[in-house]
Amino acid sequence: MEKIQIAVLGLGTVGSGVKNILQEKKELLKERIFQKTGLEREIEIKKILIRDINKVYDVDKELLTEDFEDILNDDDIKIVVELIGGNQPATDYMIKAMKANKNVITANKLVIAKSNGLLEKVAKENDVRFMYEASVAGTVPVIKVINDSLVGNSISKISGIVNGTTNYILSKMTNxxxxxxxxxxSAQDLGFAESDPSSDIDGDDSLYKIAILSKLAFSTEIDLEKISKQGIRHITKTDIENAKNSNKRIKFLAQAEKKEGKVVISVSPVEIDSKHPLANVEGAMNAVCISCDNAGEIMLQGAGAGSRPTASAVVSDIFSVASKL
Amino acid sequence: MEKIQIAVLGLGTVGSGVKNILQEKKELLKERIFQKTGLEREIEIKKILIRDINKVYDVDKELLTEDFEDILNDDDIKIVVELIGGNQPATDYMIKAMKANKNVITANKLVIAKSNGLLEKVAKENDVRFMYEASVAGTVPVIKVINDSLVGNSISKISGIVNGTTNYILSKMTNxxxxxxxxxxSAQDLGFAESDPSSDIDGDDSLYKIAILSKLAFSTEIDLEKISKQGIRHITKTDIENAKNSNKRIKFLAQAEKKEGKVVISVSPVEIDSKHPLANVEGAMNAVCISCDNAGEIMLQGAGAGSRPTASAVVSDIFSVASKL
Structure with missing residues (x-):
């Protein structure tokens, strides 16, 4: 049995989810790799990078390290899964890993949206894979669908609810x-919103995500500073009531559209018809509609966040790389 | 520029769609293969199998042949796309192609559902790929999602509207x-239903599709004869009214569920809550809900039939094989 050894950077919400799924589904993943490739392979976590080795983790101590160099210098590790989040040291770690010939998987929307294609470039130069399905809309497999399923299409528009916190808030206001x-x-009490919720409710989180999707769909880099963005702080009970009275719903949409050769991106609350597929996406769910020339309109819906849902998307990327090494 | 040469069997609705998309998106597909693999490759149709060479087709005559042997004996052809439909000669052609070391792509739900894993077995024995995304729910990428995106999950239930004709009829009755x-x-006048609509409205079409999904999700072969199946012929205006009055909708669902280790499959009209994600899938659209342990519930929606939508799914399979040859 060949072992595909991986390192996980960070053991927070998503990191623990990945560790748990890889443990619980070890046999299933082995079977699926065999079904797909005919190869006897299993995925194994060899190292986990954490900040404080003296903290108590529910993990074999042998796996833990505080030193990224332990991972970088380990030639057996073929895949590095970055789940620290934030700009640095995450970006440095990913670049170093790629240069050391390791494939990189991440859920880090901020870095992908802001790095202007740098990570993709480094991956290409070093002939390694760089995957990030979990960075947009959690379990919703929107990146794979754009890259693979819709490959014979020109996409004209992407419109999505890609932030669960704001969708929860608007659903609560509406219902x-x-x-x-x-x-x-209420969102804060339930853990759906952080104590400083500004990245969600002012639209930065949605902006990063639509920037990533837009880059994939339209192959253009995006200047984040130039995107029109409006949050949901100003939405009142009256706004919600007025929309309902005209059979509409207010949804916080991230949109990217190709108009006369130009890509127009926006993040804002929008009144949509109550029959629109996105109108009935409730609570912390995410959903993305993609319009294209041959396939028509496709909608994908699922959990946008949470330990196991997000980890499920990370594991699909790990599987994909492990099947192709 | 390396050419990946393919043969298309059949030039009907879907076959013409595939030909058109491959022509129109030639450059796009070349770019995408390069992006994905770093290889300079283009996909080219080398032969098209048709029944009557004297019929007028909108295709270069050089490409056409009435003789499958022309395709089988051409070692340059690496991918055979079967779009004739029906049991024979489609099954024979696919098996012969695989034995001649050609990868096979099809949209033929009947053969896959009824062949009890035979085609998968022949593909494995000959180390070629066998793909069939277009066989279930047209553009809805449900097979890729089950096989790849949800690979770290145990699926508990699949519930879907996988037949556009019956969904159109029920939508018309409801709205x-x-x-x-x-x-x-009305469905027949618009070309959504055939003059003999029994395969759609009595549930055979849905049955084949849920059998395929069930096999992928639960890794069990299914005895089609044993599945409980009920069509929609008996649904009356009163049934529809009664459902509406209790805030429900009647939808024709194909379902597969794992209960106490056993897989239970059914095809029947079901009253679902009007807030259920499948309740608002209107007209000829298809949609599939997948419930699983880590990702939670995912819904995928899109056009279930039609020349270009179905062809779009076939092209995604061609791309996938062409990227990995």
């Missing part, structure tokens, strides 16, 4: 007649 | 208060 502040409080 | 007969007539 339970709550004010923005009440709905935000 | 326009038509009788079954009136709605069927």
């Amino acid at each position: 339970e007649n709550k004010s923005f502040e009440e709905a935000l409080k | 326009e208060n038509k009788s079954f007969e009136e709605a069927l007539k």
Whole structure:
């Protein structure tokens, strides 16, 4: 049995999810790799990078390290899964890993959206794979669908609910007649919103995600500073009521559209018809509609966040790389 | 520039769609293969099998042949795309192609559902690929999602609207208060239903599709004869009204569920809550919900039939094979 050895950077919400799924589904993944490739392979975590080795983790101590060099210098490690988040040291680690001939998988939307194709370039130069399905809309396999399933199409528009926190807040306001502040409080109490919720409710999180999808669909780099962006802080009970009275719903949409050769991106609350497929996406769910010339309109919906849903998307990338090494 | 040469069997609705997309997107596909693999490759149709060479086709005559042996004996052809449909000669052609070391792609749900894993077995024995995304739910990338995106999950249930004709009829009955007969007539006038619509409205078509999904999700062969199946002929205006009055919708669902270790499959009209994601899938659209342990519930929606939508799914399989040869 050949072992595909991987390292996981970070053991937070998503990192623990990845560790758990890889443990619990070890046999299933082995079978699936065999079915797909005819090869006897199993995926094994060899190292996990954590910040404080003295903290108590539910993991074999042997696996843990505080030193990224331990991972970088280990030639048996073929895949590095970056789940620290944030700009640095995540970016440095990913670049170093690629230069050391390791494939990289990440869920780090910020780095991908802001790095202007740098990571893709380094991956290409070093002939390694760089995958990031989990960076947009959690379990919703939107990146694979754009890259593979819709490959014979020209995409004209992508429109999505890609932030669960704001969709939860708007759903709560719509279905339970709550004010923005009440709905935000409820999201915070349930752990759907952070104590500083600005990245979600002011639209930065959605902006990073639509920038990533737009780059894939339209093959253009995007200047994040130039994108029109409006959050949901100002939405009132009256706005919600007025929309309902005209059979509409207010949804926080991230959109990218090709118009006369130019890609126009926006992030803002939009009134959509209550029959529109995105109108009925409730709570913390995410959904993306993709319009294209041959396949018509496709909609994908699923959990946008959470330990296991996000980890499920990371594991699909690990499987994909492990099947092709 | 390396050419990946393919043969297309059949030049009907889907076959013409595939030919058109491959012509129109030649450059795009070349770019995408290069992006994905770094290889300079283009996909080229070398032969098209048709029944009557004297019929007028909108294709270079040089490409056409009435004789499958021309394709079988051409070692340059690496991919055979079977779009004749029906059991024979489609099955023979696919098996012969695989034995001649050619990869096979098909949209033939009947053969896959009824052949009890034979084609997969022959593909494995001959170390070629066998792909069939277009066989279930047209553009909806449900096979890729089960095989790849949800690989780190145990699936518990699949529930889908996988037949556009019956969904069109039920939508028409629900939204326009038509009788079954009136709605069927309208579907036939628009070309959504065939003059003999029994395979759609009695559920055989849905049965083949859920059998395929079930086999992929639960790794079990299915005895089609044993599946409980009920069509929609008996649905009355009163049934539709009663459902609406209790905030429900009647949808024709194909379902497969794992219960106590056993897989239970059914095809029947079901009353579902009007808030259920499948309740709002209208007209000839298809949609599939997949419930699993880590990713939670995922829904995929798109055009279930038609020349270009179905061909778009076939082209994604061609791309996938062409990227890996």
